[in-house]
Amino acid sequence: MAQVSIHWFRRDLRLTDNTALHHAARASEQVIPVYILSTWKRRHDWTGPSRQAFLCGNLASLAKNLETINSRLILRAGAADEELEKLILETGATALYANRDPDPFGKAMEASVAAMCQKHEVELLSFKDVTLHGPEEVLNGEGKPYRVFTPYFRNWFSQEKATPLPTVKSLGPAAAKLKSLPLPTLQHWSLPPCTASTPPPGERAARERMKDFIFSGKVAAYADMRNTPSGRHSSCLSPDLRYGLIGIRELYQRCQKAAQGAKATVKASVETYLKELAWREFYMAVLHHWPEVLEMEFNPEFRSVPWDGKEQHYEAWKEGRTGFPIVDAGMRQLLATGWMHNRVRMIVSMFLTKDLHVHWRLGESWFMQQLVDGEIASNNGGWQWSAGTGADAAPYFRIQNPWTQTKRYDPEGEYIKQWVPELKDVPPEKFFQPSDAPLATGYPLPIVDHGQERERTLKRFKMAKGR
Numbered sequence: 469m470a471q472v473s474i475h476w477f478r479r480d481l482r483l484t485d486n487t488a489l490h491h492a493a494r495a496s497e498q499v500i501p502v503y504i505l506s507t508w509k510r511r512h513d514w515t516g517p518s519r520q521a522f523l524c525g526n527l528a529s530l531a532k533n534l535e536t537i538n539s540r541l542i543l544r545a546g547a548a549d550e551e552l553e554k555l556i557l558e559t560g561a562t563a564l565y566a567n568r569d570p571d572p573f574g575k576a577m578e579a580s581v582a583a584m585c586q587k588h589e590v591e592l593l594s595f596k597d598v599t600l601h602g603p604e605e606v607l608n609g610e611g612k613p614y615r616v617f618t619p620y621f622r623n624w625f626s627q628e629k630a631t632p633l634p635t636v637k638s639l640g641p642a643a644a645k646l647k648s649l650p651l652p653t654l655q656h657w658s659l660p661p662c663t664a665s666t667p668p669p670g671e672r673a674a675r676e677r678m679k680d681f682i683f684s685g686k687v688a689a690y691a692d693m694r695n696t697p698s699g700r701h702s703s704c705l706s707p708d709l710r711y712g713l714i715g716i717r718e719l720y721q722r723c724q725k726a727a728q729g730a731k732a733t734v735k736a737s738v739e740t741y742l743k744e745l746a747w748r749e750f751y752m753a754v755l756h757h758w759p760e761v762l763e764m765e766f767n768p769e770f771r772s773v774p775w776d777g778k779e780q781h782y783e784a785w786k787e788g789r790t791g792f793p794i795v796d797a798g799m800r801q802l803l804a805t806g807w808m809h810n811r812v813r814m815i816v817s818m819f820l821t822k823d824l825h826v827h828w829r830l831g832e833s834w835f836m837q838q839l840v841d842g843e844i845a846s847n848n849g850g851w852q853w854s855a856g857t858g859a860d861a862a863p864y865f866r867i868q869n870p871w872t873q874t875k876r877y878d879p880e881g882e883y884i885k886q887w888v889p890e891l892k893d894v895p896p897e898k899f900f901q902p903s904d905a906p907l908a909t910g911y912p913l914p915i916v917d918h919g920q921e922r923e924r925t926l927k928r929f930k931m932a933k934g935r
């Protein structure tokens with residue numbers, strides 16, 4: 469048994485069903501729980517006030533939860549390898565526990581931490597925790613990664629799933645004398661205040677969201693309702709999975725239990741939900757096997773497609789002022805809450821790339837700056853899907869029409885009226901086609917003609933394919 473070990477919290481900010489923390493607690497007399505804050509200032513292309521504010525709330529809640537088991541969260545700021553090295557020297561820890569991060573940046577840091585541990589003869593114990601199946605566990609018959617989702621899912625679904633781990637009840641004595649930074653606020657990164665109403669942070673709030681989704685009948689109705697953007701019909705657990713406020717094993721097991729003995733429609737609905745969890749792991753696997761997707765199109769055929777959208781169109785899209793009500797509603801929901809419904813994410817991303825011809829990487833970055841659930845792999849996968857350039861992407865010629873999408877998914881205009889209040893008195897049929905006159909005072913006319921831009925996009929993709 470190690471006398472003193474360190475648990476490096478990363479994207480696993482919880483005490484229940486936490487693989488590395490569970491093992492650290494069992495194998496050590498004292499576990500020092502640590503979180504290392506980043507030190508960039510003012511602006512970041514891949515995050516923003518909403519997600520950082522949610523992180524602050526999650527850290528405050530984690531610190532409290534640790535206090536209830538007589539432990540103490542140690543906060544440091546800087547490069548993780550350097551800060552962990554200092555802590556090892558200060559505490560004499562002989563083991564370092566961590567859950568693996570699937571992102572390239574997290575993996576690179578892990579490699580430096582491993583080298584540092586080796587130098588100090590400290591044992592590094594790292595665990596799979598973020599996913600049910602790691603990228604090397606779901607491979608095709610030739611041992612290669614899947615490029616399309618359906619066979620990936622079949623394989624993923626057929627594999628046995630690990631069961632959840634119990635809540636950690638003790639980490640030994642608190643490291644009372646170790647130096648720790650105060651809990652962070654947005655000032656730590658010199659960020660402006662968060663103006664979005666983000667979800668209540670912390671493990672307990674996340675667990676309530678999970679239970680509400682499963683026990684209130686939402687998971688049973690998920691297959692029917694998940695494409696309706698008004699109201700809350702999906703789980704809204706993406707921010708919780710992003711920060712590991714709930715364990716994926718527990719979520720999976722609870723869903724399975726909800727399906728046990730239930731009628732066929734409920735079983736099918738639960739399976740539809742589990743399929744979405746598999747999309748998350750599919751995109752993480754894509755990013756693991758093809759990290760270049762962060763820089764370029766997954767599909768080499770489309771690397772020469774020109775993206776020459778206008779700056780003012782990109783700005784209108786960001787502000788939710790395009791004159792396409794469904795697009796504007798989505799972009800304003802994003803600004804107001806740091807979250808957007810999946811169906812609408814698909815509509816706004818296809819609109820930016822196929823109607824406005826703005827590079828998908830600009831949309832990807834804006835989403836990362838705004839989303840509370842900003843997840844590098846899912847976001848990149850979603851953007852490349854919509855741009856028609858990704859793994860198992862929408863075929864480039866299937867360009868969604870925002871007007872008909874509105875008729876199908878928001879027929880009463882409820883979603884639009886919630887997020888674009890100046891349109892609250894407009895009859896919903898007006899949202900199904902462009903009109904010549906503004907729909908309301910101050911509301912813009914459509915900034916482009918969908919039919920024309922669609923033709924332009926088709927031409928560009930065909931040319932790129934023919935090259």
Ligand SMILES: Cc1cc2nc3c(=O)[nH]c(=O)nc-3n(C[C@H](O)[C@H](O)[C@H](O)COP(=O)(O)OP(=O)(O)OC[C@H]3O[C@@H](n4cnc5c(N)ncnc54)[C@H](O)[C@@H]3O)c2cc1C
Pocket residue numbers: 694702703704705706707709710744745746747748749751808809810811813814817835839841842843844846847848849850851854
């Ligand atoms: C352009 C674009 C960008 C996206 N960016 C992100 C992102 O940064 N972070 C993120 O978590 N999801 C992203 N998604 C996927 C999806 O929109 C969200 O996961 C979903 O809307 C979250 O809401 P929910 O928790 O209610 O989802 P539910 O419908 O309840 O699904 C349950 C969980 O499954 C996962 N999931 C569902 N759909 C997808 C999907 N298409 N791809 C990957 N995982 C999925 C999520 O973890 C989600 O919480 C993006 C999709 C698109 C089209």
